[in-house]
Amino acid sequence: MRVCVVGSGGREHALAVALSATADVVVAPGNPGMEGLERSDVAPERIEADLWVIGPEQPLVEGLADRIRGRGGLVFGPGADGARLEGSKAWMKEVLVAARVPTAGWRAFDDIGPALSYLRALPGPWAIKTDGLAAGKGVLVTGSRDEAVADVRAKLSGVAFGAAGRRVVIEEALSGQEISVIAVCDGRRAYPLDCAQDYKRVGDGGTGPNTGGMGAYSPVPFGSGEIVGHVMERAILPTLHALSKRGINYRGALYAGVMLTEDGPKILEFNVRFGDPEVQVLLPRWAGDVTATLAAAASGALTDDHAADFSKQAAVCVVLATPGYPDKPEPGAPIEGLDRAREAPGARVYAAGVAQSPDGGLVTAGGRVLDVVGTGADLVEARRLAYQAAAMVRWPGVVNRSDVADFAGHTDLADHTDHADHTDHTGGRA
Ligand code: AMP
Ligand code: GLY
DSSP: EEEEEOOOHHHHHHHHHHTTTTTTEEEOOOOOTTOOEEESSGGGGGOOOOOOEOSHHHHHTTHHHHHHHTTTTTSSSSSSSHHHHHHOHHHHHHHHTTTTOBBOEEEEEEEHHHHHHHHHHHHHHHHEEESSSSTTTEEEEEOOHHHHHHHHHHHHEEEEEEEGGEEEEEEEOBBBBEEEEEEEEEESSSEEEOEEEEEOOOTTEEEEEEEEEEEEEESSOOOOHHHHHHIIIIIIHHHHHHHHHOOOOOEEEEEEEEEETTTTEEEEESSOOOOOTTTHGGGGGGGGGGHHOOOHHTTTTTGGGGSSEEEEEEEEEEEEEEEETTOOOOOOOOOOOOHHHHSTTTTTEOOSSSEOOOOEEEEEEEEEEEEEEESSSSHHHHHHHHHHTTTTTTTTTTTOOOOOOOOTTOOOOOSSSBBBOOTTOOOOOO
């Protein structure tokens, strides 16, 4: 089977490597760090393939899956109708309510007057979100009413996020541990992957601005199979059903951002794709034929044979970024030591923001440059192997978190990862 993976980041690199185990893979467009993989700059819908796997949300929201299906192609990824779950937070909330999925109290506004009245009436802290896609920066969580008011004004006026912010969703901020539960869906049935946790802030201890994700790990000590089962029963399956009632045949990954609150798990958001960098730690643990599973989901034919089995091994991903990331990434630095890191024991390196330099080497291009993943018998070993390999790669001013999956000395794991508190300023996910 020939599979076209659409996208150019670390998530797509990881998907392409996993699919290559049982398929002939082309990545469109990919990046020059995707060693040993075929790449193509041809528009994805014009590439010859038996299956398309679309990585990022933007092309899904723009209807790429519909265009390929319109030509008779088999696609893993929702059409524009289902992708609206990520493309409009207000619509996502409507679906959640219709499906009776536990979520934070909310309302959507186009006008400043009613928005500010709601803000005055709702006890804080608050989460203020752009309705539309905002490259991962559209969410502010704050306990300061002044800050919330200023943010609502900046968004609704179009100053902060243009058209994406002209409608805002204001909701109560929840607190607790946040986990990612991703399910593979075929329109009616869905099977979950194991859960993962990502690290959103750029700095250790969850400090500094929000990013697309600075690391991830799986399994999650406080994310049991019971919690995953609960999220499937209370969120993923009811949502698929609610979509189906609207005539939407959702075939692709459905990613639930889940807050483990004192009142049980609540859904913060849905994404309509695999998480980045979550899937980089899930794929190495996913036993079974990933190609067959995604192809079955794309054809509406998932069976129990496709339920994903996860190895007991642990995986930890450390993201290496350019200096200045995420506010003002400074690209163009030569990347050294990549070959050594690729060969380091228990490690693999996925390329995200890299470009070819004229002398044939690789230079940094995007904000997030490389994803270094360690796998081992447990999180301690996986973490050690990931950081050992990460230390072999260098460019001036490389930025990475040093506390991914660092539970050392903490009996209460919940105290040691990026959990939401009431003073957080947190952006969305990129
Ligand atoms: P979203 O774009 O909706 O995924 O939000 C991005 C991030 O903002 C989430 O991953 C959370 O860390 C945070 N967040 C979103 N909504 C809430 C909420 N209601 N309460 C607390 N944190 C939130
Ligand atoms: N890591 C968060 C996301 O993919 O949205």
